[in-house]
Amino acid sequence: AKIHLANLLNHQQRYDEALVLFEQALATREESIKGDNADVTEVLIGMASTLHNLGRLDDAEAAYERGFAINDRLFGPDNTYNMYIVNGLGKVAESRGDYQLALGHYEDAARLVRMHFPDSPDLGIVLSNVGKSHALMNHCDRALQPYADAVEILSTHLPNHWRTGASRASYGRCLAETGEFAAAEPLILEGLDAVTRQWGAEHALAQQAMSAAEYLYEAWGKPENAAPYRVTRQVAEQQ
Secondary structure, X not given: OHHHHHHHHHHOOOHHHHHHHHXXXXXXXXXXXXXXXXHHHHHHXXXXXXXXXXXXXXHHHHHHHHHHHHHHHHHOOOOOHHHXXXXXXXXXXXXXXXXXXXXXXXXXXXXXXXXXOOOOHHHHHHHHHHHHHHHHOOOHHHHHHHHXXXXXXXXXXXXXXXXXXXXXXXXXXXXXXXXXXXXXXXXXXXXXXXXXXXXXXXXXXXXXXXXXXXXXXXXXOOHHXXXXXXXXXXXXXXX
16 A cells, blocks of 8 residues: 555645655565565656656666566566566656667657557657657657657547647647648647646646647748747747
């Protein structure tokens, strides 16, 4: 029960409270379990996510790597748990600005999801991360295919979810950067709507989608269409 509550607190952005519970759960399990055990890995994954959210990147990486090593010894490197761990390591690398390393982790995560759960929305999430890594390295041309695949998968499994909206907006931004303005427009606007509905206009994902809309219309030669998104973003940033 403690680990479920910790995961819930992490999801609610109550990271300090979540970390205390994860640390308690880890101590309890390490006391009662000697040697490698998947129950310990489960705690380490949640703890690593919380540490990452707290900005403690080195500690998050260490927790993920410890979990990976335990799973590797128990089940071999291609086990199901490790797809979450390598995706987490990708997030840590991305937060450090090491986008090439992040890309490698995300591609490995995509390989493992395809191996174990090829029909899962998880594949859409990790492919969106692959696309984002390419985009962050200013390679939107390489991002288009993983983004397209991610949006197709997420639209099938989670049609109205904010994750799908965020992926649509990011895909649209890359289409706009490669001059595909008409194709980009509905993706960006639908994505912005979904993310704003869930998180509000001040949230970073909504800001990114507004920035994508502003970029699209400026690049398309429609500055009058861009203006509302610029104004909205400035208002949100000042709040």
